[in-house]
Amino acid sequence: MLRYIPTHELTTDNYKLMTENSHMKLAGKVAVVTGTSPNIGGGIATGLAEEGAKLVCVDIRADYAERCAESIRQRSGDAIGVTCDVTDDTQVCEMVRQAGEAFGGIDILVNNAVIFNQKGVLDMPLDEWNDQIAVILTGAFLCTKRVSNLMIERGTRGSIINIISTAGHQGQPGNVGYCTGKSGLLNFTRSVAMELAPHGIRVNSLTPTATDPGEAADIAKAWGVDRGERGSSGPGEHFLRGVPMGKLPRPSHYARAAAFLASDDAEMITGMDLRVDAGAVARYWAWTP
Ligand SMILES: NC(=O)c1ccc[n+]([C@@H]2O[C@H](COP(=O)([O-])OP(=O)(O)OC[C@H]3O[C@@H](n4cnc5c(N)ncnc54)[C@H](O)[C@@H]3O)[C@@H](O)[C@H]2O)c1
Numbered sequence: 001m002l003r004y005i006p007t008h009e010l011t012t013d014n015y016k017l018m019t020e021n022s023h024m025k026l027a028g029k030v031a032v033v034t035g036t037s038p039n040i041g042g043g044i045a046t047g048l049a050e051e052g053a054k055l056v057c058v059d060i061r062a063d064y065a066e067r068c069a070e071s072i073r074q075r076s077g078d079a080i081g082v083t084c085d086v087t088d089d090t091q092v093c094e095m096v097r098q099a100g101e102a103f104g105g106i107d108i109l110v111n112n113a114v115i116f117n118q119k120g121v122l123d124m125p126l127d128e129w130n131d132q133i134a135v136i137l138t139g140a141f142l143c144t145k146r147v148s149n150l151m152i153e154r155g156t157r158g159s160i161i162n163i164i165s166t167a168g169h170q171g172q173p174g175n176v177g178y179c180t181g182k183s184g185l186l187n188f189t190r191s192v193a194m195e196l197a198p199h200g201i202r203v204n205s206l207t208p209t210a211t212d213p214g215e216a217a218d219i220a221k222a223w224g225v226d227r228g229e230r231g232s233s234g235p236g237e238h239f240l241r242g243v244p245m246g247k248l249p250r251p252s253h254y255a256r257a258a259a260f261l262a263s264d265d266a267e268m269i270t271g272m273d274l275r276v277d278a279g280a281v282a283r284y285w286a287w288t289p
Helices: 012-020 040-050 063-073 089-103 125-152 176-199 214-223 230-234 236-241 250-264
Strands: 031-033 054-060 081-082 107-113 159-163 201-207 273-275
Touching: 012 081, 031 089, 040 054, 040 107, 040 159, 040 201, 040 214, 040 250, 054 063, 054 089, 063 089, 063 214, 081 089, 089 125, 107 125, 107 250, 125 159, 125 176, 159 250, 176 201, 201 236, 201 250, 214 230, 214 236, 214 250, 250 273
Parallel strands: 031 054, 031 107, 054 081, 107 159, 159 201, 201 273
Antiparallel strands: none
């Protein structure tokens, strides 16, 4: 496992180790990840830290923000937790201020926060629709707006990654707010990618699918947190039957793809969606693997 060494811990020996590990993709970068639950957001934050990034772990739940940052620090990374509602502009501005104060700027933003609410158009109450769309779209809008302004101010050639879902590419019945929000986020990605290209800021999306629950359970146990309802239900058997590769991705698979998109390896990639879905979206509709 690659190990990020904070400056204050540098000795001759670990400096040698660090320079030997200079192939770390994100050494010296600062990343903000929103929605750092012990599942996909926490997995992505951990994966970016393992590639050398300093992390700002953001969640409306203080325990998820703090425990994610703490677990990165325990693995010799550098991280702070910030409790923030991404739908509230004042809180987002304060989060960006704290990130700048702690680490001097922001190079990477991952818009990952979400609320799930599996209801269809016939039974979705207006206030619940508004809340779900607000987290998925307004949250990404506000974080992108405030972070990219800081990037431009500081001349940072940054990378922004929006987390979609296979449900943003396909019509899932009874999940109208989620499907609509996620497909909106896909084209938000392209529009903002065009707007920010002249500033050298790349904007891409990453599409996960139904996710193997094993890693999330391990992370929650290690953090000592209870995932409540989200922890007790994994994806059903039918998800596994429909996935061409015969197994579901884990958060660490998404983390590696996010690290690639955030890194200089992807320097000419913008406005693109990277699907890490074991072939789910490419599957011919009438074929059952
Ligand atoms: N779990 C899956 O199988 C799956 C599949 C495809 C896509 N995704 C996408 O991956 C991402 C993460 O999913 P997950 O399963 O890890 O979700 P999760 O519910 O475990 O985590 C989402 C986090 O967002 C936080 N959050 C909610 N509202 C917020 C707000 N207003 N401000 C700040 N934080 C807020 C929650 O507290 C939570 O910690 C989401 O974008 C989701 O759409 C998940």
